[in-house]
Amino acid sequence: MNIHTTSTSTLERVPAELRKWLSVPRPMLINGKWVQAKSGKVFDVIDPATEMHLATVAEGDAADIDEAVRAARNALDNGPWGRMSPSARGRIVHKIGDLILKYLDELAQLESLDNGKPFAVARVADVPLSADIFHYMSGWATKLEGKHIPISNLVSPGQYLSFTRLEPVGVVGQIIPWNFPLLMAAWKLAPALATGCTVVLKVAEETPLSGLRLGEILQEAGVPDGVVNIVPGFGETAGAALASHPGVAKVAFTGSTDVGRLIVQAASRDLRKVSLELGGKSPNIILDDADIEAAIAGSTAGIFFNHGQCCNAGSRLFVQEKVFDKVVSGIAANAAKIKLGVGMDAATEMGPMVSDVQHGRVKGYLKCGLEEGARAVTGGSAPDGKGYFVNPTVLVDTKPDMKVVREEIFGPVLVAIPFKEVDEKLIATANDTIYGLAAGVWSRDIAKANQLANALKAGSVWVNCYHVFDAALPFGGYKQSGWGREMGQAVLSNYLEAKAITSRIA
Numbered sequence: 262m263n264i265h266t267t268s269t270s271t272l273e274r275v276p277a278e279l280r281k282w283l284s285v286p287r288p289m290l291i292n293g294k295w296v297q298a299k300s301g302k303v304f305d306v307i308d309p310a311t312e313m314h315l316a317t318v319a320e321g322d323a324a325d326i327d328e329a330v331r332a333a334r335n336a337l338d339n340g341p342w343g344r345m346s347p348s349a350r351g352r353i354v355h356k357i358g359d360l361i362l363k364y365l366d367e368l369a370q371l372e373s374l375d376n377g378k379p380f381a382v383a384r385v386a387d388v389p390l391s392a393d394i395f396h397y398m399s400g401w402a403t404k405l406e407g408k409h410i411p412i413s414n415l416v417s418p419g420q421y422l423s424f425t426r427l428e429p430v431g432v433v434g435q436i437i438p439w440n441f442p443l444l445m446a447a448w449k450l451a452p453a454l455a456t457g458c459t460v461v462l463k464v465a466e467e468t469p470l471s472g473l474r475l476g477e478i479l480q481e482a483g484v485p486d487g488v489v490n491i492v493p494g495f496g497e498t499a500g501a502a503l504a505s506h507p508g509v510a511k512v513a514f515t516g517s518t519d520v521g522r523l524i525v526q527a528a529s530r531d532l533r534k535v536s537l538e539l540g541g542k543s544p545n546i547i548l549d550d551a552d553i554e555a556a557i558a559g560s561t562a563g564i565f566f567n568h569g570q571c572c573n574a575g576s577r578l579f580v581q582e583k584v585f586d587k588v589v590s591g592i593a594a595n596a597a598k599i600k601l602g603v604g605m606d607a608a609t610e611m612g613p614m615v616s617d618v619q620h621g622r623v624k625g626y627l628k629c630g631l632e633e634g635a636r637a638v639t640g641g642s643a644p645d646g647k648g649y650f651v652n653p654t655v656l657v658d659t660k661p662d663m664k665v666v667r668e669e670i671f672g673p674v675l676v677a678i679p680f681k682e683v684d685e686k687l688i689a690t691a692n693d694t695i696y697g698l699a700a701g702v703w704s705r706d707i708a709k710a711n712q713l714a715n716a717l718k719a720g721s722v723w724v725n726c727y728h729v730f731d732a733a734l735p736f737g738g739y740k741q742s743g744w745g746r747e748m749g750q751a752v753l754s755n756y757l758e759a760k761a762i763t764s765r766i767a
């Protein structure tokens with residue numbers, strides 16, 4: 262395995278200005294002010310490639326969340342935000358997108374240091390996609406239209422005028438994970454701002470840095486004080502306090518299915534509205550009539566992009582018997598060539614897992630899969646030395662009830678399973694999961710591919726491609742992959758209440 266390790270801090274590879282920003286304990290954003298935690302507590306942020314200290318960040322808990330929620334309420338009720346025209350609001354949201362592009366390199370550096378992903382990837386994917394969702398959502402601010410609705414019951418025509426008005430749901434609590442720290446903040450904040458809500462955002466404890474930098478960018482774009490409050494902290498304290506705060510009208514969460522359940526429990530007392538974007542174990546199906554080279558390349562990226570730390574990763578590969586060996590050896594050959602290393606190193610193609618905990622989790626799955634009889638065509642282990650690296654792995658000879666087949670691994674581990682025919686059995690096997698986030702189909706027969714796409718129980722299906730995202734396309738899950746959709750027009754309903762107003766006019 263090619264691995265570039267380093268004994269020096271990766272901080273040395275970023276500009277002095279960014280190093281300086283990282284050298285001060287990073288405060289949280291509440292009511293337009295950058296403040297330390299009320300408790301005075303801080304926590305350490307670790308570089309996952311070197312296990313060295315990267316930054317110190319204020320550790321928010323229930324007291325900080327409470328103050329942030331009050332600030333968000335006040336900003337909605339008494340600040341300029343609630344009275345701002347949709348056009349002015351839209352222009353601010355658009356400007357956030359412009360500024361993200363202005364700070365493209367800096368944000369990509371921060372993302373690479375904090376999460377471990379290659380700088381080059383963050384620069385072409387995470388950061389531009391983050392700008393894109395603000396640009397896309399800015400247009401919706403002026404298009405949140407209700408409807409005039411003719412009514413029939415108990416009235417004669419013309420007696421009443423009825424219409425709907427779309428109003429912001431109120432103060433929104435948003436909790437995000439560490440796999441795409443900036444992008445997840447952007448997916449959450451952009452629609453909330455476009456619809457006129459105010460927000461308390463809890464960034465992930467593993468990767469708080471780009472979210473905090475985004476807070477500065479929001480201020481530069483002219484987001485009024487208190488409209489977005491950003492509190493770094495741990496899930497069990499800050500996250501739980503936000504999910505159960507009576508002043509929060511709606512909670513939007515992305516993360517594990519287990520914590521999704523806790524969010525629902527916390528919200529249930531006050532019947533707070535909840536949207537959830539959770540785990541996946543997505544089937545990626547290659548038919549024997551596919552363009553095999555394209556399928557190999559696309560399926561390699563389908564599992565290994567972002568080190569497999571994608572909720573929509575194509576982690577269960579189904580390949581038709583005739584081409585199984587060719588496809589598996591092709592993907593395994595690609596996997597074996599992937600260069601592991603420090604994200605800031607230009608030669609690096611795959612960084613480390615985000616944390617010690619995630620590293621342990623993925624290694625645990627590998628051990629369990631191999632003990633249960635799966636065979637690693639490539640990978641199957643973690644390299645020695647510093648950093649939370651895992652060798653890209655392709656497992657075969659699995660059984661349907663193995664943990665590696667059933668559970669979300671969230672690491673660079675693919676299970677490859679042969680199938681005979683494109684029939685009901687294939688569809689049933691592909692759908693045999695508690696999840697339903699995404700799926701892939703590779704075939705030259707567009708009718709067959711679309712029949713499969715219709716039969717798969719998943720929120721996104723990619724045909725002859727994988728991981729194609731767009732701000733205009735809804736994204737979210739069937740079954741235990743979540744509630745509601747992110748992005749596109751579909752996300753707006755998460756943040757709006759429709760009010761029906763009826764006036765007697767005769």
Ligand code: NAI
Nearest residue numbers: 437438465495496500501516517520538539540572669671
């Ligand atoms: P997690 O679900 O614990 O963390 C996600 C966010 O939820 C973080 O901001 C965390 O602080 C917060 N959180 C944790 N416990 C909470 C609680 N009790 N109340 C409120 N907020 C809470 O995910 P974790 O532990 O980082 O990863 C575990 C597994 O979850 C991964 O192995 C992966 O399978 C899955 N996952 C899925 C993601 C997705 O994009 N859908 C993203 C990250 C993880």
Ligand code: MG
Nearest residue numbers: 496516517520
């Ligand atoms: Mg957790």
